[in-house]
Amino acid sequence: MNRILIGAQWGDEGKGKIIDVLARKSDIIVRYQGGNNAGHTVKFDDEKFILHLIPSGILHSNKTCVIGNGVVLDPEAFFKEVDVLESRQIRVQGRLLVSEQAHLLFPHHRLMDQMREGALQRKHVIGTTKRGIGPCYADKIARTGIRIVDLKNPGYFKERLKAVLHEKNQVLQKIYGHKGYSFPKVYQEFIKHRKRLLLFAADTPKFLYQASRKKKNILFEGAQGTMLDVDHGTYPFVTSSNATVGGAITGSGVSPTLIDSVIGVVKAYTTRVGEGPLPTQFPPALMKIVQKQGEEFGATTGRPRRCGWFDAVVTRYAARINGLDEMSVMKLDVLSGLKELKIAVAYKIHGKVVEDYPSSTYELQAAKPVYETMKGWNEDLSSVERWKDLPKNARKYLKRLEKLLGVPIKIVSIGSKRAQTIFL
Numbered sequence: 357m358n359r360i361l362i363g364a365q366w367g368d369e370g371k372g373k374i375i376d377v378l379a380r381k382s383d384i385i386v387r388y389q390g391g392n393n394a395g396h397t398v399k400f401d402d403e404k405f406i407l408h409l410i411p412s413g414i415l416h417s418n419k420t421c422v423i424g425n426g427v428v429l430d431p432e433a434f435f436k437e438v439d440v441l442e443s444r445q446i447r448v449q450g451r452l453l454v455s456e457q458a459h460l461l462f463p464h465h466r467l468m469d470q471m472r473e474g475a476l477q478r479k480h481v482i483g484t485t486k487r488g489i490g491p492c493y494a495d496k497i498a499r500t501g502i503r504i505v506d507l508k509n510p511g512y513f514k515e516r517l518k519a520v521l522h523e524k525n526q527v528l529q530k531i532y533g534h535k536g537y538s539f540p541k542v543y544q545e546f547i548k549h550r551k552r553l554l555l556f557a558a559d560t561p562k563f564l565y566q567a568s569r570k571k572k573n574i575l576f577e578g579a580q581g582t583m584l585d586v587d588h589g590t591y592p593f594v595t596s597s598n599a600t601v602g603g604a605i606t607g608s609g610v611s612p613t614l615i616d617s618v619i620g621v622v623k624a625y626t627t628r629v630g631e632g633p634l635p636t637q638f639p640p641a642l643m644k645i646v647q648k649q650g651e652e653f654g655a656t657t658g659r660p661r662r663c664g665w666f667d668a669v670v671t672r673y674a675a676r677i678n679g680l681d682e683m684s685v686m687k688l689d690v691l692s693g694l695k696e697l698k699i700a701v702a703y704k705i706h707g708k709v710v711e712d713y714p715s716s717t718y719e720l721q722a723a724k725p726v727y728e729t730m731k732g733w734n735e736d737l738s739s740v741e742r743w744k745d746l747p748k749n750a751r752k753y754l755k756r757l758e759k760l761l762g763v764p765i766k767i768v769s770i771g772s773k774r775a776q777t778i779f780l
Contacts (some may be wrong), residue, residue: 357573357617358574358575358576358614359382359576359615359616359618360604360615360617360619360678361374361375361576361578361619362578362581362599362601362619362674363580363599363620364581364582364622364671364674364680364683365582365583365622365626365627365628365670365671366580366583366627366628366629366632366634367579367580367584367595367599367629368627368628368629368652368654368661369581369621369622369686370684370686370769372397372398372407372412373398373772373777374619374621374684374686374767374769375398375412375575376398376412376415376416376774377767377777378619379412379416379419380416381573382419382573382574382575383419383420383567383574384421384572384574385412385419385421385575386421386423386560386564386574386608387409387411387421387424387427387579388427388576388577388578388604388608389424389579389603389604390489390579390597391428391429391430391433391487391579392408392430392433392437393487393489393579393595394409394579397772398412398415403444405441405444407437408433408437409427409433409437410434410438410441413575413577414448414451420451420452420453421451421453422452422453422563422564423452423455423556423560424455424458424560424608424609425455425457425561425609426603427455427458427607428458428460428461428489428496428597429454429458429460430466430487430488431549438452449555449556452556453556453558453560453563454504454556455557455558455560455561455609456558456560457504457505457560457561457609458503458504459492459493459495459496459502460501460546461487462492462502462542463488463542464488464491464524464525465489465491465495466486466487467488467528467534468488468527468528468532469487469491470486471528471534489596489597492596493596494596500523502516502517504554504557505557507546507554507557508554508557514543517546518539518543521536521537521542524537561610564608564610565614568614574610576604576608576610578599578600578603579595579599580597581599582600582673582674583628583674585597585599585603585677586598590632591717592717593631593717600674601618601678617681618680619680619681619682619683619684619766620675620684621684622683622684623666623686623687624666624685624686624687624688624691624753624757625663625665625666625687625691626665626670627663627664628661628662629660633717633721633723634662634664635667635700635723635724636664636665636667636698636700636725637663637664638665642663646663647660649690650663650690665697665698665699665700665725666697666698666700666757667700667725668699668700668701668757669700669711669712669713669725670713671760672713672762675761675763680761680763682763682764683761683764683766685754685757685765685767685769687769688737688750688754688769688770689738691732691733692735692736692737693734695731696731696732697729697731698727698728698729698730699727699730699757699760700725700726701760702725702726703720703723703725703726704725704726705719705723730749730752730753731749731752732749733748734747735747735750737750737771738770738771738776740778743768743778743780746768764780765780766780
């Protein structure tokens with residue numbers, strides 16, 4: 357069975373844990389978009405792992421992992437991650453394939469990201485991780501990018517890099533007042549990475565096609581979430597790739613006819629990191645409580661995440677865009693102790709009640725949630741093992757979410773450990 361796992365909010369939904377759980381029934385785990393601006397936190401055998409580029413399926417010794425062509429790869433960040441894993445006795449070499457069609461991220465991408473964000477007026481700041489992801493994708497679309505496969509021919513790579521750096525240095529010098537980059541220095545840095553990087557490089561679309569023909573179970577994991585998708589999210593406060601289901605197809609080279617199901621992941625409440633609208637945002641006092649209870653700090657940047665009530669408008673939209681077959685609800689335990697819970701079932705925009713997510717960001721910024729209120733619970737959920745042992749009000753809350761979204765809930769997470777998972 358080939359399954360795609362999708363974040364159905366603004367990212368940080370807890371996909372890492374579900375990937376880890378589902379990886380046990382998968383042969384191959386594929387990362388298909390984003391770069392090291394993403395982060396999955398997984399607790400494995402009482403150890404904590406934070407992964408940015410490598411699929412978290414690598415923590416299972418008998419699995420093969422793939423970094424697809426839709427990912428932009430910073431070699432420095434990639435090898436740092438490989439070395440950390442191998443220092444903790446997780447074998448990576450021979451178990452991880454990297455698409456030779458994936459684009460390389462260079463130092464000038466990081467610098468341009470930082471300078472562009474720094475030059476914007478405060479109200480126009482996107483809140484990027486400043487890792488160079490956006491500029492690298494921009495070069496990909498402008499057809500000035502350089503791919504891993506280009507490293508196979510050092511002469512061709514040298515010619516491409518020289519032309520690209522000449523153009524980038526013009527921009528850096530004339531617009532941002534930066535001296536630019538030395539071609540020999542950047543060239544030598546990547547030639548140093550060349551031999552080791554090519555050990556991982558492969559024709560991954562062909563590999564995945566052949567694996568599908570052999571009836572292997574493939575799990576596709578995305579970074580970020582639906583509302584950060586460059587086409588379908590809260591543009592321009594989005595990432596630079598397709599975090600929705602279509603990104604899994606283009607970012608891996610696998611035909612949509614080979615996909616069997618799409619699984620959505622949501623928190624029992626809503627969070628987002630970076631700038632942009634969050635209609636259901638908590639008042640400051642409640643925000644601090646949930647941030648602390650839910651450890652709501654970015655795995656990549658450490659930035660505190662803004663938190664709010666569950667937004668059924670956004671999640672219903674994500675269910676439709678991605679064609680979700682089932683849902684996993686994370687961090688239900690964080691809501692324990694709250695007297696009342698609210699769910700945004702619609703928005704009021706300029707005096708008009710709307711039930712659909714608006715494409716216009718300025719309308720979303722003006723949106724006031726129309727809330728439905730439910731009773732909370734006080735019980736500690738951390739040791740609950742079965743659906744029937746959840747507090748009555750917790751079950752009612754989940755059933756209401758299920759009805760509002762029109763998607764069955766199959767997994768409920770009540771803690772960060774593997775055992776703290778209820779399967780329905």
